[in-house]
Amino acid sequence: MKLTLRVWRQQNAAAEGAMSTYEVDGISSDMSFLEMLDTLNEELILKGEDPVAFDHDCREGICGACSLVINGDAHGPERTTTCQLHMRSFKDGDTIDIEPWRAAAFPVVKDLVVDRSAFDRIIQAGGYVTAPTGAAPEAHATPVPKADADFAFEHAECIGCGACVAACPNGAAMLFTSAKINHLNVLPQGAPERESRVLDMVAQMDEEGFGGCTLTGECATACPKGIPLVSITSMNKEWLRATRKSGRR
Amino acid sequence: MARSVWGSTVGKKTVMAVSGLIMLLYLVAHMIGNLKIYFGAGEFNHYGHWLRTVGEPFMHYEWTLWLIRVVLVVAVVAHAVSAYQLSRRDIKARPSKYVHARPRASYATRTMRWGGIILGLFVVWHLLDLTTGTVHPGGFQEGHPYQNVVDTFSTWYGNVIYIVAMLALGLHIRHGFWSAAQTLGVGSRTRDRALKTIANVLAALLTVGFIAVPVGVMTGVVS
Numbered sequence: 001m002k003l004t005l006r007v008w009r010q011q012n013a014a015a016e017g018a019m020s021t022y023e024v025d026g027i028s029s030d031m032s033f034l035e036m037l038d039t040l041n042e043e044l045i046l047k048g049e050d051p052v053a054f055d056h057d058c059r060e061g062i063c064g065a066c067s068l069v070i071n072g073d074a075h076g077p078e079r080t081t082t083c084q085l086h087m088r089s090f091k092d093g094d095t096i097d098i099e100p101w102r103a104a105a106f107p108v109v110k111d112l113v114v115d116r117s118a119f120d121r122i123i124q125a126g127g128y129v130t131a132p133t134g135a136a137p138e139a140h141a142t143p144v145p146k147a148d149a150d151f152a153f154e155h156a157e158c159i160g161c162g163a164c165v166a167a168c169p170n171g172a173a174m175l176f177t178s179a180k181i182n183h184l185n186v187l188p189q190g191a192p193e194r195e196s197r198v199l200d201m202v203a204q205m206d207e208e209g210f211g212g213c214t215l216t217g218e219c220a221t222a223c224p225k226g227i228p229l230v231s232i233t234s235m236n237k238e239w240l241r242a243t244r245k246s247g248r249r
Numbered sequence: 250m251a252r253s254v255w256g257s258t259v260g261k262k263t264v265m266a267v268s269g270l271i272m273l274l275y276l277v278a279h280m281i282g283n284l285k286i287y288f289g290a291g292e293f294n295h296y297g298h299w300l301r302t303v304g305e306p307f308m309h310y311e312w313t314l315w316l317i318r319v320v321l322v323v324a325v326v327a328h329a330v331s332a333y334q335l336s337r338r339d340i341k342a343r344p345s346k347y348v349h350a351r352p353r354a355s356y357a358t359r360t361m362r363w364g365g366i367i368l369g370l371f372v373v374w375h376l377l378d379l380t381t382g383t384v385h386p387g388g389f390q391e392g393h394p395y396q397n398v399v400d401t402f403s404t405w406y407g408n409v410i411y412i413v414a415m416l417a418l419g420l421h422i423r424h425g426f427w428s429a430a431q432t433l434g435v436g437s438r439t440r441d442r443a444l445k446t447i448a449n450v451l452a453a454l455l456t457v458g459f460i461a462v463p464v465g466v467m468t469g470v471v472s
Contacts, residue, residue, distance in 0.1 A: 072350060073351075168343075230441065234434070
């Protein structure tokens with residue numbers, strides 16, 4: 001396959017960025033999107049040019065490190081992560097636009113790499129449980145109803161990649177935050193911090209400069225893990241409940 | 250608690266949802282009242298007079314009406330201020346656009362902000378036209394709402410302003426009602442289809458019900 005790539009190049013956070021055009025040839029349709037970028041970078045390095053910086057780690061679709069808005073879609077045209085997107089999703093001769101996640105809370109570090117540490121700070125605000133650590137507890141010690149376990153697991157699938165923020169016209173982190181809150185709030189292990197978790201994490205989310213939700217549903221469409229839009233509804237419910245309870249205290 | 254609600258994006262959305270539902274409730278009553286215009290000047294004017302005497306003898310003349318007006322003004326202001334602040338925040342949160350843009354979201358979603366501004370301006374015109382009579386075409390007669398309505402909808406611009414605003418209202422309610430349900434946490438996967446249907450039906454009923462008045466005047470059924 002022969003492709004024309006238009007890639008966002010930006011030297012550093014302070015520099016002005018722009019789209020640069022590159023031609024790549026000899027791309028196999030079995031390559032992943034990141035392998036295609038590796039090919040481009042090898043050529044750039046041989047030519048003595050600066051390779052394109054992009055985030056990646058496991059390349060198995062489970063770590064949440066890779067990003068990229070491809071032709072306007074976070075993680076590209078398939079419902080998966082960029083590392084699991086294959087070049088068979090494109091045609092020979094295609095022009096592909098590759099841009100970083102765009103949000104005020106995700107500043108560009110270089111080229112296609114953005115700083116997603118705002119997500120880490122949201123997690124630090126309450127995305128954990130105060131369970132005793134050590135050896136794994138006996139599985140039947142804490143009964144969890146099947147429906148709750150399924151609900152928790154569905155939300156635990158969130159890998160924190162930030163596609164929801166990238167896709168949202170308001171740069172909102174509601175889907176990410178709701179997934180993390182719902183995952184723990186429904187479980188008995190998460191019950192002790194049920195109220196403080198949602199209040200603190202939503203407050204941190206606002207603090208980081210993410211936008212608000214206007215329920216366009218773009219986040220859930222972009223999510224490689226299929227976190228549903230109704231996840232945000234569940235978070236709102238938890239937030240209202242916690243606000244009522246903390247008001248009485 | 251009030252501070253934590255107002256200080257949060259989720260809280261401000263709650264304010265928008267509650268104030269929006271208050272206005273929606275009022276609109277349903279308003280539309281039903283409007284349709285009395287099809288039963289002649291007597292019934293319509295009588296209904297207009299009754300609005301001022303609701304609750305008597307417990308309430309004084311026009312007390313109930315003013316109570317409703319105060320609640321509505323509070324709702325409109327709360328709704329608009331929250332919308333303005335949230336929109337400012339949303340625009341700031343996404344300062345640079347994607348080079349490769351593609352159309353996103355539904356028509357109703359994209360028109361919420363502009364639609365809201367259109368509705369706000371419409372309400373001002375509507376009050377100046379049929380409540381105070383300031384911009385009313387022809388002689389505004391206090392206590393003769395039937396004739397006033399006919400006067401307004403006998404002008405082309407009265408019809409245009411009204412019908413455009415009611416179409417904007419339909420789109421606004423279509424996304425707004427469903428969104429309010431999500432914000433208040435009553436939405437769920439099983440209820441989603443029902444909520445969307447209610448939103449669509451409400452939007453259609455209100456739009457058609459309100460537009461029926463200028464259409465009645467234009468076709469000569471109401472004169």
